[in-house]
Amino acid sequence: MKINLTSNELNQVKILLGREPNIVELGMIDVMWSEHCSYKSSKLELKKIPTKGRRVIVGPGFDSGIVDLGDGDVVAFKIESHNHPSAIDPYNGAATGIGGIIRDILCTNCRPIALLDSLRFGKLEKGHNRWLFQNVIRGIADYGNCCGIPTVAGEIEFDPSFERNCLVNVACSGIGKKENIVLGKMENPGDILVLLGGSTGRDGIHGVTFASKTIDERSEEDRPSVQVGDPFMKKIVIEATLEALSTRYVRGLKDLGGGGLTCALSEMSDKGGVGAEINIDKIHIREADMAPFELMISESQERMLFVIKPEGLNKILKIFDKWEIKYSIIGKVTNTKKVVVKKDKQIIASLPPKILTEVPPIRRKSRKPNYLKKFPKKFELKQKPKNLSQAIYELLMMPTIASKQYIYQQYDHEVGIRTVIRPGEADAAVLRILGKNKAIAMKTDCNSFHTYLDPYYGHAGAVAESIRNIVVTGAEPIAIADCCNFGNPENPEVFWQFKRSIDGLSYMLNGLDIPCIGGNVSFYNEDERTSTAVKPTIVIAALGLIDDLNHITTLGLKESNQAIIIIGKTYNEIGGSQFSIRFNGIGGKVANAKHDREKASMNAVLSSIRKGYITASHDCSKGGLAIALAKMAINGGFGAIVDIKKIPKTSMNPYELLFSESHGRFIVSSRIEDVGKILKICKDNNASVSLIGKTNDEGTIKFSIGKETIANCEIKKMRKCWKNGIQKYIN
Amino acid sequence: MRAAVIQFPGSNCDYDVLYVLNKQLGIKADLVWHRYFRHNNYDFAILPGGFSYGDYLRAGAIAAQSPAMRELKEMVNEGKAVLGICNGFQILVESGILPGALLMNDCLTFVCKWVTLQVSSNKSSATTLIQKDKILRMPVAHSEGRYVNEKHGIKELYENEQIIFKYVCNSTDDFNPNGSMENIAGICNLERNVVGLMPHPERASESAISPQCSNDGLMIFESMIEYSKK
């Protein structure tokens, strides 16, 4: 057996336990003390993130967070990474990532209704990156589609830092009733433990310790630990589980993910202050002669652990039989406050759950990275694009900005008949609550070019951008979940990035008064040989509530002769922008997201949408004003003329006005007669605002400074550039 | 009037169809677990979309062999209306109730998008209330939807007016999403009571969730109800 505990940790274990652990116990402790299960490097930092809010029913600490939508409706929401498996087997790695996040939602007794995927790869010019990209997407598509859960939104970035470590983050939301929520807890001694679903095998061993290591030669031996997903089995597990939960005989439920049975048993018994006893001979297995510790730590897919009231057992087993799904009655809840494992009636492990769940945190060293000192503070245009029109066409072709149709067309984004706003129609996806005049909006975001130059403001910005993306559809933001992706935390420079990132994220959440209801940390996204770590990336998944389906707004321009209005001020912040990256490389001052500005603009936009004044709205982010407006024109088919002199601003440089990625900005269109009302709402909210132009049907987007035209782009040509940006790399 | 929505393991548009029948059209419709399906309890049946048995082997191939299909064949023989949507269509083809085959899309990937259809014939249980040649908007979502048949099979489909829906050009994009022969999107049997189609009418039955406010799909369900009244 390979042990990853350090000798120091092993000593701590002995002290805590007051004796030597036996081999089974050691296996269990080893897996639970891994970075992935224990959060030992991150937990002190994560404590800083605000998690409370009036709608929060369940915050971090359970399988997924849950928020209250009113009228008894709740939404479970969670995001998770599956980076390491995806890097070596993009198809199965991504597929089982989807499988895992679905289970997290399912075990709260909410029906999973939507998936989101947030992806990062190296550049598509390289064959290896194309292989990862195409197979990750196929993996997500095959799994999500088969389970009947629509994949409704996401984002994608391309940057060389993700070449050897692609990032695959997936989020899921589920809908349920407040009174029916079930948690991952055991509370009543005597309740029966039933393991449902896939059989336990060696295929799932050491996935966790694998995710807590960098990818190097060692993964050769680890390789069999990438699992094959079975979405058909998952679909059956979903339906059988929901049917079983509807009997109300299920008192607790947890999915088996990282740490397998060990994790489920220890966390559930710890949360309820009880104990658990199981008999491993009862577990249904894939392979004969598995060692007890293997059974205890295997992470074989598609499994759930049910805590069932004894009087309801038969009824529930009948449901499992109807679905022809395998299960085993493995043990019961006890009052011993110990997790006890038996084999042939002999006790082979007996541990207090706390030793498995409360792993001592590690205080990591942190130091400002050297690379940050290299970048010039001031951005200088060394290489100028031929002309501004050309710059716009070229930015539209950048895969990070270009159309994502190639991706989302492979995802069933409509199954479930809830999808009101599909990918491509607005910044966020909108799904209705069946039978109600309500909907939820969701989107994931992070700009890793910003976060690399400034983890603090970059992540304040990631929060702001994800929230803006749901606000533009007409949703009130209610919560976020976060997924951290960093290099090796033992490297002080990486840990500095992590700390600053969490600080920036917390700053914005506190300022906007939005709680974080869950998250996930993935470290060691780093190529050991070249010690290149991924750009620091905390993906924010934002969730919003729309309380009237009539208020939903999309991004395409709707008619000619409507007003174009910009809300929010444009600063001299072109560092880390797509424009800068395309023409000058990375460097310069990154957009600083400030919560007061965000709040002012968001409130103004939201009230204007809810009053019905806004006909189209789009968040202004990657590529700046020029690209935001271009996308609105491409989508709606109407052109526009805009005078950039009128933009609320701090500088008069046209590059900055068109391409700066300052936060807190929205572009909206409205009927001419509503302009005054919108301006007033903005003023009341203290938001900078200006009427900058008008839509037309001339088939072009024209930017001018006063009377002088500085760029004039054909919609047709822009559409072509934008549509081909990714597509041209396929076949 | 009572309708059955037959649920196989892996069906995933079952609840969607049920919602349209029950909530939109006020029809009594039951979700019926495939093993419990008995044809004489129902006036018409729908095989919903999804991934029955995970699409393993071939989409619809395993469900086609299930006992539920024996029941369904009796229902078909009695002349009752049967509609197969997407995976339901695949099951009908795999069980031999409808001719031909539905193979992997030309593009080798799953395709989810809205398409334009033309009603090639209104002589079928699913189109009795729709004008011939009418244009409908509806989404597709499948990876095995390419309709293939032998030359004489296609000829027979034409001769007997069995082609019910075709993908047609709507000026943008590739209009045929999967490379189907003759742009076939849906067909019926010789007796015209069984119809299968790849697009999803249940996703186009409410303007609130349609990009162009289309509720064209509703007409297909209404046609089935009308047909079953006879």
Added chain:
Amino acid sequence: MPNYLVEVIIENKKLAKDPEGETIYRELINKSGYDEILSVRSGKYLRLNVNAQSKNDAEKIVYKMCNDLRIYNPVVHSCKIVAKGNIE
């Protein structure tokens, strides 16, 4: 009774085309360097473990099964069944 390994190979008939084989072939030509490869056909493969009196019997059982259960669709597929040596 001995056990036999029986292979089932299902390919698309010509009328059904072979988009997957064609794509792989196109990739080969595009990436060049593989001029020696003249054509590619793709198919589905099943490997069965069959308990039978003889190789011939094993093939017969699988043949009947493939037709009864429509492991292939004769309109568009060809199906090849070959029993290999017996398995210990």
Added chain:
Amino acid sequence: MPNYLVEVIIENKKLAKDPEGETIYRELINKSGYDEILSVRSGKYLRLNVNAQSKNDAEKIVYKMCNDLRIYNPVVHSCKIVAKGNIE
């Protein structure tokens, strides 16, 4: 130079799950009473026509191609390449 028929069979590794094969076996073959069939593994099949000096060479070319084009992923798949007699 002669042409060889080269077969490529890609399966999930022996110890990996094979949900497709397992489902075909459980839901189709076993339920239909084919008790003589004891197990099923599923895979992908490619049949190539290769111009080469020898059988051995043909196999080598295909092996290289399968790796270059990532026809299979060695992390989860096993890949068997067999050159058959030459084709006239």
